[in-house]
Structures are given as C-alpha cells and as structure tokens.
Amino acid sequence: AQSVTQLGSHVSVSEGALVLLRCNYSSSVPPYLFWYVQYPNQGLQLLLKYTSAATLVKGINGFEAEFKKSETSFHLTKPSAHMSDAAEYFCAVGYGNKLVFGAGTILRVKS
Amino acid sequence: EAGVTQFPSHSVIEKGQTVTLRCDPISGHDNLYWYRRVMGKEIKFLLHFVKESKQDESGMPNNRFLAERTGGTYSTLKVQPAELEDSGVYFCASSQEPPWPGGTDTQYFGPGTRLTVL
Helix, strand or coil: CCEEEEECCEEEEECCCCEEEEEEEECCCCCEEEEEEECCCCCEEEEEEECCCCCEEECHHHCEEEEEHHHCEEEEEECCCCHHHCEEEEEEEEECCEEEECCCEEEEEEC | CCCCEEECCEEEECCCCCEEEEEECCCCCCEEEEEEECCCCCEEEEEEEECCEEEECCCCCCCCEEEECHHHCCEEEEECCCCHHHCEEEEEEEECCCCCCCCCCCCEECCCEEEEEC
16 A cells, blocks of 8 residues: 655744655655645645656646655655745655655744 | 635534635646645545546545545535544645646645534
C-alpha cells in the first residue's frame, strides 16, 4: 500500500534561510509524487509534481524537489525563505485514481 | 478561469442533523474527487466521480455519507445523520483527465468546507 511520511509537523526558519521539508514515500509501483501548499483560508495549490521525466523538479515560487529512488524520498527545498512562504505543505503520492497524503508540515518563517 | 468552488465555507451543526456540502468543479473537468481531513490527521480520499458516475467510493466512511453528481456538473456530499467524528475539512478537487495510469493530470482543489458537529 502507498503511504507518505512527512518528518516534522512544524518547521521554523528565519527569513532568507534554506527551507527543507522532508517527505518519504512507500509505493509498490513507480510513484507519481506531488507537493501541495495551503495558505491560510485558501485551497490546496500544486507546487510541483514528479512524473518520472526528471529527478529534479522545479515548481512555483522558487521551490524544487528531488526524487531519490534509493532513499524513497522527495524532499522539498527553497534556497531562501520569504515571509510569504508561511503555510502548510503536503506531500502526496498518486495511487490509482487518488492522492495519498502525508500529515502535512506547517512552515513558520521568522523575521 | 474560475477554480473549484465549495459551499459553504463553514458549517456548524448539532449531532443528528443533516448537512449538505456542495462542490462546483472547474468547467470541463469530468473528474471530481472528495477528500476529508479530520483534525490533525492526513487528508484522505473519499470518492471519485467520472462525469455523473461514481468511479470509486472506497474511501466513504459509512452509509451516512451520500455523494451525488447531477448531470456531471456540480456535486453534493450529504451527511445524514451527522456524528461528532464527522467534523473536519471536506475538500473537493477536479481534474480534466484521470491521473493514472498513463495520464499525469493535476487535481485542482477547492478551499474546503469546515464542518463542525457539536
């Protein structure tokens, strides 16, 4: 069965610092992987997705994620955090016709 | 282009009452999904419509939940009677093509309906 583990329910970084949000997945087939972001009072917005075309995936707002099969990981990074990045981030794996989500990581950006 | 919309944004009801949530997908999207997030837990799949047909309802918790999609456009999710454990945020998503296998279409999510059962 597919599953997703996001390490750290809360992550706090200083403005300008590196953002690293961790995601490990379990999948019995080659995975389709996604990162979504939810800003306060808004819906889930797709940041990026991996569909086996390239292991390093670039998304919106300066985020990127690297697919590492040997580590079953799909960590999300951004070189320099901005206050506007404060939100909840969800990693998900595609399974059939559905998305299987991790528990989410709340990112706090300190000024 | 309008995104996925959901109504209401919030609903507070008493245990035993009935609540109906509505989702309007992006125009032209045949695939419509319902997900739910119970407080502090993962977002979990409830069901998938292709046009007006239920493709997969394996995630529906029990028979107190009834989803419909009239004419393949908007969808409703009715909870009757509501129980305390039904509280959470209900998300709707839509996509143009089934995402798997073969396709990699994105699921576009609405803002969710926050349901509180007292």
